[in-house]
Amino acid sequence: MPQHLSNLTETASQTGGPYVHIGCIPSFAGIEGVYPQDLGLSPIQPGALGQQITITGQVIDGTGWALRDALIESWQPDSAGRFAGQPGADPAVSGFCRFAADKDSGEFCLTTVKPGAVPARTGQMQAPHISLWIAARGINVGLHTRIYFEDEDNSADPLLARIEQRNRVSTLIARKTGEGAYRFDIRLQGEGETVFLDI
C-alpha cells in the first residue's frame, strides 16, 4: 500500500430547485422582513468609475423556452481591472451582483460598469469580461460562463482562443444594441448552445 493522502473530496452539488430565490434573494421572492435587503442588488454604487453599461438577455432551454426561474450571479473587476479588496480598487465597485429572470418575460438585466482587462496566470492579458454563474431548477451543477464585449479587442484572449469550434466563440460575446447597451442570451442546450466553463 502506498502512503495515504489526507485530501478531501468536494461536496457534491445539487440543483437549487424552483425556490432558490427564497434563499438567495428572499425579498424578490416576496419574503420581507427577514433581512433589510437582498444581497448583491447592484455591483456598483453611485460614482463608480468607467462606462456604465446595461446587459439584457434571457436564459433559454433546449426547446427554445426562456426560463422564468433562473438565478444568475455575476463577478467582475472595476474599470481598471482590479477586484474588490485588491490595492487601488474602486471603492464604489463591489463587483458582485445577483439578478433573476423576470417571472413573466424571462428577461434579465444587469447594470454595471464595463470591466477592465485582467491578466491570466501566464501573464497574458484577458479581454474584458464578466464572469457568470447560473443556478436553476433542473441545473444539477451551477453553470459558469463569461460575457465578453463585441466592441472590445477579443483577438488575444486566452480563453476564447481555446474554443476549437470558432463558430461557438460568438456565444460568449455580448452584442452591442446601443450606447452602453448590450444583449447577451444564454442558451443552455441546442442550437447556439453557450460555451460553459470548467474553470
Add this chain to the structure above:
Amino acid sequence: MTDLGPLVPRQRDMHPVPYDPDYKTSVPRSPKWPLLSMESTPSEETGPRFGHGVIGPLDNNLMLNFATDGSPAIGERILVHGQVLDEFARPVPNTLIEIWQANAGGRYRHIKDTYLAPLDPNFGGCGRTLTDDQGRYQFLTIRPGAYPWPNRGNEWRPMHIHFSVFGHSFGQRLITQMYFEGDPLIARCPIAATIKNRSQLDRLVAPLDMPMARPLDFLAYKFDIVLRGRRQTMFENRLEGL
C-alpha cells in the same frame, strides 16, 4: 516562497450528472456539448466577501427570524451545524452560508408553491450566517417536511435543507442540499440520484448528533461541507509559453 495557486479542477464524476431523464427538468436544461476546461484565472480565484455588517442577530435562527407575533415556528426544533473545509482540509473562515427550506408541513413560502400543507405564519424559510475563524457555522431551525412535486406520477422529496456556500473564490461557488439520516425517501429521490457516486450522496446525509442536542430543547444534525481547494506550491508562477 509558496504561492496560492490555481483552483483544483472539479472532479466532475463526484458531482451529479447534468442530464438525467429521471429528473425531467434536467433534460432540456443540461448542456449537450462538453464544458471548456481551463486553468483558473484571477476572475475565478477572487470572489465576493461579505462582512459581519450584513448579518443580523437572528439571521441564523429560522425559528424566530420570521416570527410575526413573537412565537417560534411550528415543528421539530433542530440545530444544524458543521464546518466548511477545502479539499486540503483547511478551514474556510468568514464565508457566507445561506439556507432555505420548506416548513414543517413541507410547504415553501413562495407564490409557486400551492401544496395543501398550510403556511406557518411564523416561518419564512431562509437564513444565513458567516463561518467563524475555524470555518464552523450553526443554524437553529425546524425540521422541514417531505413534500410532493411534479416529476413522475408520485414523486416526493425527502426532507432537505438547501445550502448555498461562497468560499473565497467565485470558482468555489456551490449550491447543494442536506438530507436527514434515516429518511427512506432519499433512496427514492431522482434529484438525490443524479449523484451517481454512492459515497458522495452519503456525504449529503447529516447524521443525528446527540451530544450537540440540547436536552428539553432541540435535536442536532451535523453537516460538513468541502469546497474546492487552491494548490499551494513553490512553482505556481509560470512564464508565458512554458
